[in-house]
Amino acid sequence: MIKKPLSQYTVQERTALLQETKEAYAAFQAKHLQLNMARGKPAPEQLDLSMPMLNALTAEMSMIAENGVDCRNYEALSGIPEIKALFGDLMGAPASKLFVGGNSSLELMFACVQIAFTKGIAGCPAWHTCDEVKFLCPVPGYDRHFGVTEYFGVKMISVPMLEFGPDMDIVQNYVESDPMVKGIWCVPVYSNPGGVVYSDETVRRFAALKPAAKDFRIFWDNAYFLHHLIDTPKQPLTIGAACRESGNLDLYYEFASTSKVTFAGAGVSALHTSELNLAEISKALGIQTIGFDKINQLRHVVFFKNADGVRSHMELHRQILKPKFDAVQEILEQELGALELATWSKPEGGYFVSFNAPKGCAKRIVSLCKEAGVTLTGAGATFPYGIDPDDSNIRLAPSYPEVDELKLSMKLFCICVKLAALEATA
Amino acid sequence: MIKKPLSQYTVQERTALLQETKEAYAAFQAKHLQLNMARGKPAPEQLDLSMPMLNALTAEMSMIAENGVDCRNYEALSGIPEIKALFGDLMGAPASKLFVGGNSSLELMFACVQIAFTKGIAGCPAWHTCDEVKFLCPVPGYDRHFGVTEYFGVKMISVPMLEFGPDMDIVQNYVESDPMVKGIWCVPVYSNPGGVVYSDETVRRFAALKPAAKDFRIFWDNAYFLHHLIDTPKQPLTIGAACRESGNLDLYYEFASTSKVTFAGAGVSALHTSELNLAEISKALGIQTIGFDKINQLRHVVFFKNADGVRSHMELHRQILKPKFDAVQEILEQELGALELATWSKPEGGYFVSFNAPKGCAKRIVSLCKEAGVTLTGAGATFPYGIDPDDSNIRLAPSYPEVDELKLSMKLFCICVKLAALEATA
Numbered sequence: 001m002i003k004k005p006l007s008q009y010t011v012q013e014r015t016a017l018l019q020e021t022k023e024a025y026a027a028f029q030a031k032h033l034q035l036n037m038a039r040g041k042p043a044p045e046q047l048d049l050s051m052p053m054l055n056a057l058t059a060e061m062s063m064i065a066e067n068g069v070d071c072r073n074y075e076a077l078s079g080i081p082e083i084k085a086l087f088g089d090l091m092g093a094p095a096s097k098l099f100v101g102g103n104s105s106l107e108l109m110f111a112c113v114q115i116a117f118t119k120g121i122a123g124c125p126a127w128h129t130c131d132e133v134k135f136l137c138p139v140p141g142y143d144r145h146f147g148v149t150e151y152f153g154v155k156m157i158s159v160p161m162l163e164f165g166p167d168m169d170i171v172q173n174y175v176e177s178d179p180m181v182k183g184i185w186c187v188p189v190y191s192n193p194g195g196v197v198y199s200d201e202t203v204r205r206f207a208a209l210k211p212a213a214k215d216f217r218i219f220w221d222n223a224y225f226l227h228h229l230i231d232t233p234k235q236p237l238t239i240g241a242a243c244r245e246s247g248n249l250d251l252y253y254e255f256a257s258t259s260k261v262t263f264a265g266a267g268v269s270a271l272h273t274s275e276l277n278l279a280e281i282s283k284a285l286g287i288q289t290i291g292f293d294k295i296n297q298l299r300h301v302v303f304f305k306n307a308d309g310v311r312s313h314m315e316l317h318r319q320i321l322k323p324k325f326d327a328v329q330e331i332l333e334q335e336l337g338a339l340e341l342a343t344w345s346k347p348e349g350g351y352f353v354s355f356n357a358p359k360g361c362a363k364r365i366v367s368l369c370k371e372a373g374v375t376l377t378g379a380g381a382t383f384p385y386g387i388d389p390d391d392s393n394i395r396l397a398p399s400y401p402e403v404d405e406l407k408l409s410m411k412l413f414c415i416c417v418k419l420a421a422l423e424a425t426a
Numbered sequence: 427m428i429k430k431p432l433s434q435y436t437v438q439e440r441t442a443l444l445q446e447t448k449e450a451y452a453a454f455q456a457k458h459l460q461l462n463m464a465r466g467k468p469a470p471e472q473l474d475l476s477m478p479m480l481n482a483l484t485a486e487m488s489m490i491a492e493n494g495v496d497c498r499n500y501e502a503l504s505g506i507p508e509i510k511a512l513f514g515d516l517m518g519a520p521a522s523k524l525f526v527g528g529n530s531s532l533e534l535m536f537a538c539v540q541i542a543f544t545k546g547i548a549g550c551p552a553w554h555t556c557d558e559v560k561f562l563c564p565v566p567g568y569d570r571h572f573g574v575t576e577y578f579g580v581k582m583i584s585v586p587m588l589e590f591g592p593d594m595d596i597v598q599n600y601v602e603s604d605p606m607v608k609g610i611w612c613v614p615v616y617s618n619p620g621g622v623v624y625s626d627e628t629v630r631r632f633a634a635l636k637p638a639a640k641d642f643r644i645f646w647d648n649a650y651f652l653h654h655l656i657d658t659p660k661q662p663l664t665i666g667a668a669c670r671e672s673g674n675l676d677l678y679y680e681f682a683s684t685s686k687v688t689f690a691g692a693g694v695s696a697l698h699t700s701e702l703n704l705a706e707i708s709k710a711l712g713i714q715t716i717g718f719d720k721i722n723q724l725r726h727v728v729f730f731k732n733a734d735g736v737r738s739h740m741e742l743h744r745q746i747l748k749p750k751f752d753a754v755q756e757i758l759e760q761e762l763g764a765l766e767l768a769t770w771s772k773p774e775g776g777y778f779v780s781f782n783a784p785k786g787c788a789k790r791i792v793s794l795c796k797e798a799g800v801t802l803t804g805a806g807a808t809f810p811y812g813i814d815p816d817d818s819n820i821r822l823a824p825s826y827p828e829v830d831e832l833k834l835s836m837k838l839f840c841i842c843v844k845l846a847a848l849e850a851t852a
Contacts, residue, residue, distance in 0.1 A: 289530040
């Protein structure tokens with residue numbers, strides 16, 4: 001293969017590349033692959049790491065939490081003290097400012113939006129009584145976040161992600177001038193999909209916001225704060241610490257979970273926010289449920305013992321994930337590096353690689369991959385309403401497939417990128 | 427004590443009874459009791475019955491469900507086939523018409539109301555866009571049901587409970603004439619608190635309703651269908667079977683859970699309804715969560731093996747609960763029977779005894795009990811908005827206290843009933 005940018009290819013070279021790429025694509029089709037890298041799912045060997053947790057609790061053990069609550073019975077809506085202490089240590093938040101729920105942090109995010117929509121928060125009118133409620137959505141972002149706000153009819157406004165977080169000038173301008181802007185979706189550490197880690201400066205600018213709406217909240221989804229791929233990860237400023245500095249205590253809801261620490265679907269989720277917000281949310285959640293699964297909370301505590309236990313466990317995840325992320329980088333560089341037709345993220349943690357194809361090519365690439373047996377996240381999924389105005393961004397999720405499968409998928413992916421790019425510039 | 431109705435007491439006899447009752451009350455105050463029979467909580471020894479479930483799954487077992495789904499990962503929003511089969515057997519419903527969720531059936535009920543409120547169901551407008559949405563509430567009923575509809579601003583209309591279910595003439599008239607009547611809360615077996623079991627005739631009349639609103643749904647909370655106190659319980663007609671007979675397939679949501687079978691707060695909940703309703707609800711629940719805890723679903727299946735396993739387990743609950751319910755009846759009869767100033771239910775299952783004090787006395791009785799150290803369910807809790815127009819009904823929850831404590835509490839309760847009644851007719 002010629003090592004130069006596609007833009008410098010002669011007509012003959014392009015023709016040759018197209019021919020060669022078509023043949024490679026046909027060869028892949030003949031393999032009848034059935035591979036899926038659509039979602040950020042842990043691989044079976046990652047889930048195996050937590051199997052001993054199933055033996056953590058036994059019939060002979062006491063199920064009484066340290067505050068006397070029987071984990072087997074009703075009560076203790078906001079979780080047992082032991083699990084609050086564990087999440088508090090990990091998140092750098094006081095245990096008293098934590099609500100620990102069920103298996104899904106998405107459910108807690110949904111609840112926070114639902115409460116504002118149905119009843120209103122901070123003394124403001126319920127959103128369903130408002131003409132138009134708006135959320136800011138840094139893009140590319142997480143489709144399930146956008147799904148929640150879309151469900152409640154919230155108008156979503158895209159904000160570009162930059163190197164160290166969302167474009168804060170744009171964010172600040174919207175938040176401080178428009179009282180109908182009620183929230184923003186953030187994944188501050190290893191953003192989904194871009195892998196961006198918000199700088200302390202970004203976090204401080206968030207914490208210093210003076211929203212036009214009293215019920216504006218930052219939805220700070222710290223889904224990947226424990227999910228490092230490098231040896232010495234950054235220790236970013238927490239939103240809680242920044243908001244204590246700025247005095248904006250009620251400005252944020254911070255979410256975390258063990259879904260990608262222990263079991264996806266059988267983990268524990270947490271919400272950290274101010275006392276006032278916690279009281280408001282607990283009251284509403286107490287209408288919806290009598291309580292969450294405290295036995296599973298206890299199971300996690302007994303299994304991990306403490307925050308260091310969690311961190312050592314995450315190191316085992318890293319050993320499984322690192323070779324996969326390396327393989328993605330290696331193949332992208334090898335197959336597409338010289339052509340200079342696309343860019344992609346080189347994340348230091350999290351679950352995704354964000355790929356920017358030539359404009360107008362993303363849907364075509366995903367469809368070409370699909371036809372050859374590899375399912376990717378749908379093009380557009382990383383934008384509100386599933387519409388990527390440039391039709392360029394594709395989220396790659398390397399965690400689930402085995403390394404060999406992943407390499408195969410990535411080779412096919414690169415072939416599809418080339419094919420789509422050649423077609424588009426034909 | 428004189429054995430005759432209070433209404434036939436002479437002035438002297440009343441004075442003597444008041445004196446004696448006051449002394450008995452003072453003696454209780456001196457004991458400084460701290461007892462709670464406010465909620466239908468399982469007793470610790472009931473929870474002990476399910477402790478072996480904590481050993482049901484081990485690190486060595488396969489976590490793959492029979493449809494190939496890994497219970498440890500995302501996916502399978504509506505639950506694994508094994509748990510659907512189990513609930514299907516127990517509920518007399520096809521497994522294909524089941525959604526099995528997390529630890530809380532209340533959460534599923536809340537979701538059903540929330541979806542109709544936020545998005546609308548059956549092609550009808552979202553309830554938040556309607557002027558006034560109404561629900562029928564058979565009374566006395568369950569405060570948490572009323573809490574859900576109150577939360578969403580639904581106007582609640584009380585309907586009297588009769589011997590075999592709600593007054594169906596009133597129900598039918600409302601449902602068939604008023605398109606703003608969108609639902610009714612039902613606990614068809616051992617109703618909370620009355621212990622009423624709906625007759626087949628009642629169930630058939632429900633199934634034959636021709637609602638004025640296309641989005642009217644029966645919220646059929648089968649919370650106690652496995653919770654018998656007698657040897658040969660009735661086998662009531664299921665709402666599913668009745669609706670198949672009548673052809674009204676989409677008319678109902680039926681809820682069940684293992685909260686009072688295994689662990690309150692760490693059980694599994696289920697929703698049975700039509701295919702069409704399931705599709706609508708699954709779609710909306712898929713916005714709120716990626717999935718529920720399938721490991722806990724598997725844990726239940728492995729522990730119980732099958733429906734008979736659940737039924738034998740319930741027999742063990744019965745052995746614990748029966749003496750408590752017997753003690754309540756015995757003391758009520760002994761202390762209040764002859765006086766003819768109150769009536770109470772004699773349930774054959776469920777978790778409650780419904781007590782009807784002389785009109786205007788319920789709040790006073792609960793307050794007298796509280797002052798002597800026994801907490802009861804708040805007076806009024808069994809009515810929408812917490813308002814019992816007669817101030818008469820009190821829900822007694824005998825499950826949690828030990829038998830000796832329960833007897834003590836019930837004796838105090840009877841003293842308080844007498845005191846309040848004597849004060850009221852002074």
